[in-house]
Amino acid sequence: MSGANNDIVITGLAAISAGGVGIAQLRETLEQGKSMLTPVPTEILGKEGHLWGKASGFRAGDFIPPLKARKFDRCSLFATIAAAMAMENAGLQMSSLDPERVGIALGCGFGGIGNSEEFLRCYFQKGADGLIPMLFPNTVPNAPASNASIEHGFKGPNVTQVQRFCSAESAFLMACRFIEEGRADIMLTGGADDLNAIMIQGFNSLGQLHSHATGFGEGSGILVLERREHALRRGAAIIGSVGEIRTIGYLLPGREPEGIARLKGDTAPDIVSISGTAADFPLLLEGTEELPRLEVGKLVGRSLAMGGVAMVALLLTLGDGKRGLHLAASPQGPFFAIDFSGGPSVRS
Amino acid sequence: MRPSAAKGKIAITGLGIFSAAGKNRISFTESLLKGKCAIGPVDLFDVSPFTGRIAAQVKDFDPLDYFDRRTAARLMRADQFALIAAGEALEMSGARSHYSPYDIGVSMGAGAAGMYHGELWLEGVLRGERSHPSLLRGILPDHTATSIAGHFGLCGYQGSITTACSSSATAIGWGADLIASGRLSACLCGGTDALSLLTFAGFNSLKVIDTEPCSPFSLGRQGISLGEGAAFLVLEDEAHAQARNARIYGCIPGYAIAGEAHHMTAPEPTGREAARVMRSAIEAAGISPDQVGWVNAHGTGTPLNDVVESKAMRLVFGDHADSVPLISTKAMTGHCLGAAGAIEIVATALALNAGVIPGTLNFRGEDPECDLDYGHAGIRESAAAIALSNSFAFGGNTTSVVIQGPGGGD
Numbered sequence: 135m136s137g138a139n140n141d142i143v144i145t146g147l148a149a150i151s152a153g154g155v156g157i158a159q160l161r162e163t164l165e166q167g168k169s170m171l172t173p174v175p176t177e178i179l180g181k182e183g184h185l186w187g188k189a190s191g192f193r194a195g196d197f198i199p200p201l202k203a204r205k206f207d208r209c210s211l212f213a214t215i216a217a218a219m220a221m222e223n224a225g226l227q228m229s230s231l232d233p234e235r236v237g238i239a240l241g242c243g244f245g246g247i248g249n250s251e252e253f254l255r256c257y258f259q260k261g262a263d264g265l266i267p268m269l270f271p272n273t274v275p276n277a278p279a280s281n282a283s284i285e286h287g288f289k290g291p292n293v294t295q296v297q298r299f300c301s302a303e304s305a306f307l308m309a310c311r312f313i314e315e316g317r318a319d320i321m322l323t324g325g326a327d328d329l330n331a332i333m334i335q336g337f338n339s340l341g342q343l344h345s346h347a348t349g350f351g352e353g354s355g356i357l358v359l360e361r362r363e364h365a366l367r368r369g370a371a372i373i374g375s376v377g378e379i380r381t382i383g384y385l386l387p388g389r390e391p392e393g394i395a396r397l398k399g400d401t402a403p404d405i406v407s408i409s410g411t412a413a414d415f416p417l418l419l420e421g422t423e424e425l426p427r428l429e430v431g432k433l434v435g436r437s438l439a440m441g442g443v444a445m446v447a448l449l450l451t452l453g454d455g456k457r458g459l460h461l462a463a464s465p466q467g468p469f470f471a472i473d474f475s476g477g478p479s480v481r482s
Numbered sequence: 483m484r485p486s487a488a489k490g491k492i493a494i495t496g497l498g499i500f501s502a503a504g505k506n507r508i509s510f511t512e513s514l515l516k517g518k519c520a521i522g523p524v525d526l527f528d529v530s531p532f533t534g535r536i537a538a539q540v541k542d543f544d545p546l547d548y549f550d551r552r553t554a555a556r557l558m559r560a561d562q563f564a565l566i567a568a569g570e571a572l573e574m575s576g577a578r579s580h581y582s583p584y585d586i587g588v589s590m591g592a593g594a595a596g597m598y599h600g601e602l603w604l605e606g607v608l609r610g611e612r613s614h615p616s617l618l619r620g621i622l623p624d625h626t627a628t629s630i631a632g633h634f635g636l637c638g639y640q641g642s643i644t645t646a647c648s649s650s651a652t653a654i655g656w657g658a659d660l661i662a663s664g665r666l667s668a669c670l671c672g673g674t675d676a677l678s679l680l681t682f683a684g685f686n687s688l689k690v691i692d693t694e695p696c697s698p699f700s701l702g703r704q705g706i707s708l709g710e711g712a713a714f715l716v717l718e719d720e721a722h723a724q725a726r727n728a729r730i731y732g733c734i735p736g737y738a739i740a741g742e743a744h745h746m747t748a749p750e751p752t753g754r755e756a757a758r759v760m761r762s763a764i765e766a767a768g769i770s771p772d773q774v775g776w777v778n779a780h781g782t783g784t785p786l787n788d789v790v791e792s793k794a795m796r797l798v799f800g801d802h803a804d805s806v807p808l809i810s811t812k813a814m815t816g817h818c819l820g821a822a823g824a825i826e827i828v829a830t831a832l833a834l835n836a837g838v839i840p841g842t843l844n845f846r847g848e849d850p851e852c853d854l855d856y857g858h859a860g861i862r863e864s865a866a867a868i869a870l871s872n873s874f875a876f877g878g879n880t881t882s883v884v885i886q887g888p889g890g891g892d
Contacts, residue, residue, distance in 0.1 A: 233743065234758070242644070243622065250680055254601060257683050258608050262531035270684035271746040271876055275623070275644040280877025283741040289755075292741030292879050293652060296592075297624045297641050304641045308656065311663065317738075335607070339615040381665075383640025384631040386583050393637055396584055438622075466628050468640040 187435020243438025351435015593820020709816020775866020781810025
């Protein structure tokens, strides 16, 4: 299911990350292979020695009027602006589309946490009189996808997923299914996450800055999906196609190989993309050791929804007809294995 | 044997619920049949600074009645509710002993989740105290799905939908589709949420919390009453469920989700967008509007939402709308946010099994702008086989799910 016949294609990409704003900037970061992580400011933790992937080149005012930008939280700005960039990259204009046939499915890990912290801090410090009502609507994790849908007029399926380091892949699965079922003609999918001081302090409190939260990043990676026939009919350039999507939720102790077997595909990839904590599961990587490996998290930081940027990076890297395997995992699950093909060709 | 795409209906073989209106299926059903409102005083945290001070809080809850000390300590309040309700649904279904664990998945809808404990951590940090890090363990809504998967050994798909008040309705629709598409043999799907200062203060700051128990569709209603709890369904391909002689409590024939693309908090005022998702769900279920016996409303009790949902009913059902009761179980359970859709779908399934249409409690008077049958007179017997459950959320995320009772609607 979900595009196993190469019927679902990618026609647009967008990326905002520590690697820059735009796919050209991400491509440059990938080519240089240089980490864009920077030191976490000392005032956040009161100590040095930690890195983060802050999208410091991102200026919302470069894309939307500053007054308008003020009504969005940072994560919503990432999603809303990346969605516009992806639509433009796909050659799509909402004015010529049926809005009810255009949807959005995003992964979002910590969206809303920044607003939640600010809202609660005002309450704890000033009492009920200190509450700022305008902060509250954007405390929900679906604020990024929903703000993007409101701003651009997407009236099709609208959903947000958070599932550990596989949040973007979870949303990607839904988006493919919505295209497959005919619930939408065009789906924007991927992930958005922001990074703020309270998150870093929370990771520090949990002792995760030396484990899963090392080099956390922020940004948004969005892919535009549609049926091949739909894309060809409108003369769109096809960047790649979606193959099989395999997932399991949890590796049962004592029955791990059975679970890993569910993630193995039939086709041999030319390159492997690693996202989340997939690198920590040797069983998952078995058989791919000799293949070129793309680990975008090392360059721009990883986050719960950085799978969006990772999938964009993989598509940017794949040549026509080349096969890519995107592996994503979280410490206690879930696990995803997604096959992609590059370019417009269909390789059987 | 790996699952294959379901050829027929997606059957409900298990139901579980834990809420202020009942801590299991039997007690919740009793509240539903007797029309017992669970909204009252809150003592989970200090509500004295707020205008609206009531909610449907789960009272007399000691996690150690359900879990050993170690398990209880690693679960947040919302996780604990979820594991209790999920356990009830799984036990009722018996599906776990019939399928590979890798063919049973978890599709969750979540909301504020572990925010209550996160608030305790933040308050301590702001006071300059050393807050215990375990308070942050479940700050993200996905913690519950992972906890359920590990606790019950459900190894198939694992996902958490976070679209505020429509989260768990979407999780159930999506759970049904995971079976329909052949990705799973069975799916535990539902939602959980717990009261938190964030949501309590947040809705108070928006001035949408009623000072009295909420009274959906009534004259003089002032807004919502918050609630908390969890509810789950176990879904399977009907043919497989029949083959293993499972009792079938109904099915989920279809669902729809959409974005209104209108406003972050206000519904599209004509009801056109709400009507669109309701029509899409009916179409997805392969039924006609005149087969829908009643609708479990989003029915929050805010002045605007109730009028818009009433308008949507007229757009969907036309003249027939007067004979399709639009009832709100939120007047009984409170608005359970991330768990609301699941609690209402389970309530709807229980009502269809009991052959009743629940009433909408806390009636204060007839509102001329709400001119449908809202069940304010109370519960009634019904032969209806099919009902619709609406969930509309912040962000304009709308979901409508069709629920069919046992053996009905063919």
